[in-house]
Amino acid sequence: MGKHRVLILGGGFGGLYTARALSALGVTQTAEVTLVSRTPTFLFLPLLYEILTDEVADWHIAPPFEEVLPRNCRFVCGEVLGGEFQPRRYGVRVRCADGEQTLEADTLVLALGSVADDFGLPGVKAHTRPFRSLADAHALKRSLVEAVQHAAAVPRETVSLVVIGAGPSGVELAAVAADRLQSELRQAGLPPTRAHLHLVDRLPEILPQYASALRHLAHRELARRHIKLHLGVGVASCSSAGVELEDGTHIAARTIVWTAGSRPAPVLAEFPFVRDRRGRIPVSRTLEVPGFPGVYALGDIAASVAAPATAQVAVRQALVVAHNIAAAQQGAALREYHYEPLGEMMTLGRGCAAANILGVVFNGVAGYLTRRLVYLLAMPEPWHAARVGLSWLGQSLEETWQAWSAPVPTSAS
Numbered sequence: 369m370g371k372h373r374v375l376i377l378g379g380g381f382g383g384l385y386t387a388r389a390l391s392a393l394g395v396t397q398t399a400e401v402t403l404v405s406r407t408p409t410f411l412f413l414p415l416l417y418e419i420l421t422d423e424v425a426d427w428h429i430a431p432p433f434e435e436v437l438p439r440n441c442r443f444v445c446g447e448v449l450g451g452e453f454q455p456r457r458y459g460v461r462v463r464c465a466d467g468e469q470t471l472e473a474d475t476l477v478l479a480l481g482s483v484a485d486d487f488g489l490p491g492v493k494a495h496t497r498p499f500r501s502l503a504d505a506h507a508l509k510r511s512l513v514e515a516v517q518h519a520a521a522v523p524r525e526t527v528s529l530v531v532i533g534a535g536p537s538g539v540e541l542a543a544v545a546a547d548r549l550q551s552e553l554r555q556a557g558l559p560p561t562r563a564h565l566h567l568v569d570r571l572p573e574i575l576p577q578y579a580s581a582l583r584h585l586a587h588r589e590l591a592r593r594h595i596k597l598h599l600g601v602g603v604a605s606c607s608s609a610g611v612e613l614e615d616g617t618h619i620a621a622r623t624i625v626w627t628a629g630s631r632p633a634p635v636l637a638e639f640p641f642v643r644d645r646r647g648r649i650p651v652s653r654t655l656e657v658p659g660f661p662g663v664y665a666l667g668d669i670a671a672s673v674a675a676p677a678t679a680q681v682a683v684r685q686a687l688v689v690a691h692n693i694a695a696a697q698q699g700a701a702l703r704e705y706h707y708e709p710l711g712e713m714m715t716l717g718r719g720c721a722a723a724n725i726l727g728v729v730f731n732g733v734a735g736y737l738t739r740r741l742v743y744l745l746a747m748p749e750p751w752h753a754a755r756v757g758l759s760w761l762g763q764s765l766e767e768t769w770q771a772w773s774a775p776v777p778t779s780a781s
């Protein structure tokens with residue numbers, strides 16, 4: 369009999385951390401573990417905002433799988449197309465650079481994450497940008513830089529950015545984008561008033577799921593950056609001229625970023641699973657998919673206990689899935705996943721963040737250092753984390769040196 373085959377679909381927080389935990393539990397000694405993902409690199413999404421301010425480099429947050437996937441796991445770079453299932457034998461169609469193939473599995477782990485959801489609103493798909501990948505972050509940075517260059521060439525031209533969605537992604541993005549714009553305006557010799565930033569949400573409050581202390585800090589930092597809030601009003605449509613709100617307000621803007629909604633990976637429709645009304649796969653507390661023995665789902669695509677779609681949840685679920693795969697092989701009891709929030713963290717601009725760790729709130733530079741430290745510890749591979757930590761240290765020493773050695777402006781200059 370051949371080795372037991374474990375196939376993991378998706379190389380994000382759920383998929384990669386499941387593979388690493390399987391290796392740590394020794395499952396890779398008796399089973400062949402394969403991870404399939406569409407890009408050759410993992411992406412540490414919580415630090416994506418810092419690409420806009422050049423506070424992180426691509427390699428810090430997007431290490432190649434060959435660095436972070438254990439050597440006893442196989443990596444297949446390809447697009448998952450769908451599944452063909454027979455009882456206890458699962459076949460998954462994958463398109464790779466060298467053509468299409470079917471990968472067979474005895475145990476299947478689904479961790480395909482989510483995509484932006486435009487709720488079918490007119491103009492959203494055509495005129496807004498998503499912010500979910502390295503390419504999205506670089507494209508947005510380029511567009512902000514070009515908008516300031518354009519404003520420098522055209523008298524009285526302003527730079528307008530609208531961020532739709534005032535959840536964590538929208539708030540963090542608005543604060544960081546504001547800092548990037550101000551730094552570009554300074555370099556171009558333009559006044560800060562040339563930039564207009566708007567944050568829109570149909571709910572009456574920002575960050576409804578966060579502790580009130582963090583909400584308060586976020587309000588303060590958004591106000592300091594003159595970000596105009598449009599709360600309690602939905603978006604009616606978007607166009608090349610800007611955003612139309614349901615109350616008739618028009619916000620003129622060239623750059624619109626959509627962070628208002630997400631839905632599970634569309635490829636799930638190509639699998640024979642029941643899905644809930646949001647398109648997620650219902651799972652048991654052991655994260656198994658009912659009716660499909662040996663199939664597990666986790667992260668953003670799993671409708672389990674009332675857990676939010678966060679990296680924190682996906683990583684903890686990965687540990688449960690890996691434990692249960694090992695336990696199922698040994699005939700031992702499976703473990704249940706229970707949601708236990710550990711806290712929240714968010715960037716609120718360059719060098720500024722807020723964190724609520726088990727009820728203790730940090731903000732400003734303390735928040736920034738706490739967030740950086742927690743994310744370093746959460747990175748998938750200790751060697752990678754060590755290199756990133758050293759790089760951040762070098763970067764901050766260089767910035768301190770530059771600030772210290774810069775000529776002091778005199779009153780005459």
Ligand SMILES: Cc1cc2nc3c(=O)[nH]c(=O)nc-3n(C[C@H](O)[C@H](O)[C@H](O)COP(=O)(O)OP(=O)(O)OC[C@H]3O[C@@H](n4cnc5c(N)ncnc54)[C@H](O)[C@@H]3O)c2cc1C
Pocket residue numbers: 377378379380381382383404405406407413414415416417446447448449479480481482499500537633635666667668669677678679680681682713
């Ligand atoms: C900008 C941003 C910032 C965030 N910040 C935070 C934060 O600060 N804290 C926090 O806890 N959470 C944060 N989140 C949410 C968090 O990143 C997600 O909840 C988490 O990544 C979910 O893990 P996952 O494994 O389900 O999906 P993902 O990590 O998204 O992984 C899914 C993987 O599947 C791959 N994939 C999808 N479809 C296919 C296909 N058809 N074929 C092949 N591969 C495919 C994707 O490329 C990806 O690698 C953030 C999300 C975003 C977008």
